[in-house]
Amino acid sequence: MADDMLKSTNLPQNPERATLEGRNKFMGFWFFLGGETVLFASLFGTFLALRNSTAEGPAANEVFGLELVFIMTMVLLTSSLTSVYAMYHMKNNDPKKMQLWLGITVALGFVFLGFEIYEFYHYVNHYEFGYSTSAFSSAFYTLVGFHGAHVAFGLVWIIGLMIRNAKRGVNLYNAPKFYIASLYWHFIDVVWVFIFTVVYLMGKVG
Amino acid sequence: MSTTARKAGFGATLWDYLTTVDHKKIGILYLIGGFFFFLLGGLEAMLIRIQLIAPDNEFISAQFYNEVLTMHGTTMIFLAAMPLIFALMNAVLPLQIGARDVAFPFVNALGFWLFFFGGVMLNVSWFVTGAPDAGWTAYAPLSIFSEGHGVDFYAIGLQIAGFGTLMGGINFIVTVVNMRAPGMTYMRMPLFTWTAFIASVLILFAFPALTVGLFLLTFDRLFGANFFDPSMGGNVIIWEHLFWIFGHPEVYILILPAFGVFSEVISTFAKKRLFGYSSMVFATVLIAFLGFMVWAHHMFTVGLGPIANSIFAVATMAIAVPTGIKIFNWLFTLWGGSIRLTSPMVFALGFIPTFTIGGMTGVMLASAAADFQYHDSYFVVAHFHYVIVGGTVLGIFAGIIYWWPKMFGTMLNEKLNHWFFWLFFIGFHLTFFVQHFLGLMGMPRRYWKFQGEQGLDLFNLISTIGALFMAVGTIIFIYNVIVTQTKGQKVSGDPWDGRTLEWAIPSPPPFYNFKQEPLVRGLDPLWVEKMEGDGKIKPAEPLGDIHMPNRSFVPFVMSLGLFIAGFGVMYQGGYWILAVIGFAITAGSMLYRSFKDDLGYHVHKEDLEDEEGDGSNG
Numbered sequence A: 001m002a003d004d005m006l007k008s009t010n011l012p013q014n015p016e017r018a019t020l021e022g023r024n025k026f027m028g029f030w031f032f033l034g035g036e037t038v039l040f041a042s043l044f045g046t047f048l049a050l051r052n053s054t055a056e057g058p059a060a061n062e063v064f065g066l067e068l069v070f071i072m073t074m075v076l077l078t079s080s081l082t083s084v085y086a087m088y089h090m091k092n093n094d095p096k097k098m099q100l101w102l103g104i105t106v107a108l109g110f111v112f113l114g115f116e117i118y119e120f121y122h123y124v125n126h127y128e129f130g131y132s133t134s135a136f137s138s139a140f141y142t143l144v145g146f147h148g149a150h151v152a153f154g155l156v157w158i159i160g161l162m163i164r165n166a167k168r169g170v171n172l173y174n175a176p177k178f179y180i181a182s183l184y185w186h187f188i189d190v191v192w193v194f195i196f197t198v199v200y201l202m203g204k205v206g
Numbered sequence B: 001m002s003t004t005a006r007k008a009g010f011g012a013t014l015w016d017y018l019t020t021v022d023h024k025k026i027g028i029l030y031l032i033g034g035f036f037f038f039l040l041g042g043l044e045a046m047l048i049r050i051q052l053i054a055p056d057n058e059f060i061s062a063q064f065y066n067e068v069l070t071m072h073g074t075t076m077i078f079l080a081a082m083p084l085i086f087a088l089m090n091a092v093l094p095l096q097i098g099a100r101d102v103a104f105p106f107v108n109a110l111g112f113w114l115f116f117f118g119g120v121m122l123n124v125s126w127f128v129t130g131a132p133d134a135g136w137t138a139y140a141p142l143s144i145f146s147e148g149h150g151v152d153f154y155a156i157g158l159q160i161a162g163f164g165t166l167m168g169g170i171n172f173i174v175t176v177v178n179m180r181a182p183g184m185t186y187m188r189m190p191l192f193t194w195t196a197f198i199a200s201v202l203i204l205f206a207f208p209a210l211t212v213g214l215f216l217l218t219f220d221r222l223f224g225a226n227f228f229d230p231s232m233g234g235n236v237i238i239w240e241h242l243f244w245i246f247g248h249p250e251v252y253i254l255i256l257p258a259f260g261v262f263s264e265v266i267s268t269f270a271k272k273r274l275f276g277y278s279s280m281v282f283a284t285v286l287i288a289f290l291g292f293m294v295w296a297h298h299m300f301t302v303g304l305g306p307i308a309n310s311i312f313a314v315a316t317m318a319i320a321v322p323t324g325i326k327i328f329n330w331l332f333t334l335w336g337g338s339i340r341l342t343s344p345m346v347f348a349l350g351f352i353p354t355f356t357i358g359g360m361t362g363v364m365l366a367s368a369a370a371d372f373q374y375h376d377s378y379f380v381v382a383h384f385h386y387v388i389v390g391g392t393v394l395g396i397f398a399g400i401i402y403w404w405p406k407m408f409g410t411m412l413n414e415k416l417n418h419w420f421f422w423l424f425f426i427g428f429h430l431t432f433f434v435q436h437f438l439g440l441m442g443m444p445r446r447y448w449k450f451q452g453e454q455g456l457d458l459f460n461l462i463s464t465i466g467a468l469f470m471a472v473g474t475i476i477f478i479y480n481v482i483v484t485q486t487k488g489q490k491v492s493g494d495p496w497d498g499r500t501l502e503w504a505i506p507s508p509p510p511f512y513n514f515k516q517e518p519l520v521r522g523l524d525p526l527w528v529e530k531m532e533g534d535g536k537i538k539p540a541e542p543l544g545d546i547h548m549p550n551r552s553f554v555p556f557v558m559s560l561g562l563f564i565a566g567f568g569v570m571y572q573g574g575y576w577i578l579a580v581i582g583f584a585i586t587a588g589s590m591l592y593r594s595f596k597d598d599l600g601y602h603v604h605k606e607d608l609e610d611e612e613g614d615g616s617n618g
């Protein structure tokens, strides 16, 4: 039976949920994301309470520019789509194409993260909008930084999975791992949509 | 699988427990860890009571008093009550649903080690900088301006322990949803499993709020953030909200499993099906649901305004309804039962009136207008000790005594158990009943000293005497444990004439729990078989190989890494190297875990049949 777990032939329709371990992982991870939702909700609540507490520092509509953030949004949304393709190929037992699409997902993730770092750098150096400038700046960097840290963690995670399974196919043991990594990636994407709306759009307009 | 039992050496046993992923052994670890911190918290309580034995006492200094009272609360809630509940959940829940294991054995072990290192971290503060001194609620801005690193130990220690709790919660949710034996429908689950399940859901949705609160506190104190600094636009009320959004559900995380224990105990020793089982389940779910929308009753005096206060007051009072349903269901279960006054049952009988008093003062405190008088007085202290000690602690001890034979295969001395109960119970009421009046007379909580000649002397003296009774009771319990375990007299698998699945297997159970998956044919499955069958649980599958998880040292190392990193983050400067090392250890062990295939192993059915003799089923 243990050998069956590592075999890549005759996979069932949904290899990520074919074993009890897989189903446990799948469900446990959904619950974990439920907890993560509360975590980000708390950060959003804190941010909303402090978004106008600029002290002597700059306000949201003085620092934020929407162009780069819009591009970042598109990049991350696209990476969610490419991870869907990867999962599609995983279910079709096509590990090469899965790795390819995961690779594209990771590349887009790096682009996003690079832009975010550039953006922070820009805020700090051009607007003197540092972490300790005001309660608003602390709340901003903490919320967006938590998201960025999640992206970075996701990148390490997916790259790890790609390297570990580079020389072997999809099997009942690694399919759930790939699947929950992609779930995590979608979650990060959804959180970003809220950040884009609540932090940037409302900061620019509201 | 050797059939001859050999006495393992100390080193081997230690390694066994350091690497175990067996929920029963993790339960024992939680029991030892939780009980150790319970004694520590109790010691701190004694220091508080001795300081307050007389007016103007100089027994301990003001600063030390602040540290002791902070650590008493923090230790009892996070390091004693929570892990002791996890001990019972680990020891019993998988057995009650007929599972061979929990859903995530590795994560389960990780949860324990995170709790352990978080607890150690908190207490290291005593030796290096002085313990946290801002109260267990660590309200800002007091916690921001507290000097030294005490509050940093609080924030980082609880953060690590909190991660562990969160993981434990997810593990038990998935265990209940996915791992139930054939026939074990949701509405056939024993009430302890139900309440543990709901408490786990509460953990999942409540703890992240604390996680964020602790992060903000850490960032403010260590990294120059301004969340709680009004001069930079910060808002101290955010901490109170986050803390109580976690903190109120936390009290239900503590009390619901105790309700579950009492439901099992009362039904077993009244020899009756639990009265109103489905309404008990419904009440549990309702309490959990309402528990999330009442947090601001801790903040009536903050100034949220009359409308917010009214809404939270009414919502809080509403919780008395499902709680009342439970009280009546227990009474009706007792009604007409053939009652056996075993010690767990006596704990249950002591619990009902005590908790009812705590519930009544809870409704009093929920009246926002009246709360302006009670707020931050000893009335509040009396109230929450009535529910937490009178509910949770009595429940934990009832559970420990009730399931002791299942966990260790031995039976605690009943006579000593009764002595323990009466000393503890009388001591408890002596300590806390008078505190209601101290509070109403205006004595504020958390004060180092009180003045004489204000009518506070006698009640404070009585309170301290009561605390001594509780201490003596606890010592008797420890004595009982030592005596029982040295004698090591084995009992059968079902010493209480139980009703639920865990009593159908040997005590202590084999590491795979059930040789064959049990077939559940009703609520109280063992009782069903005792009444309608031959008293033995029918198997749901033919004898086959059993899949088991591999042991692992990784959870220990992963947690150790965070422990080391915590010091680096706290002390910074040259100590950053500790953070680098610590996080590298944790990240490395995560990668190791991810990269190394861990498929578990199989126990072959031939080996199972070898052990046929030692399990006296039923």
Ligand SMILES: [Cu+2]
Pocket (backbone or CB within 6 Å): B247, B248, B251, B294, B295, B297, B298
């Ligand atoms: Cu509350």
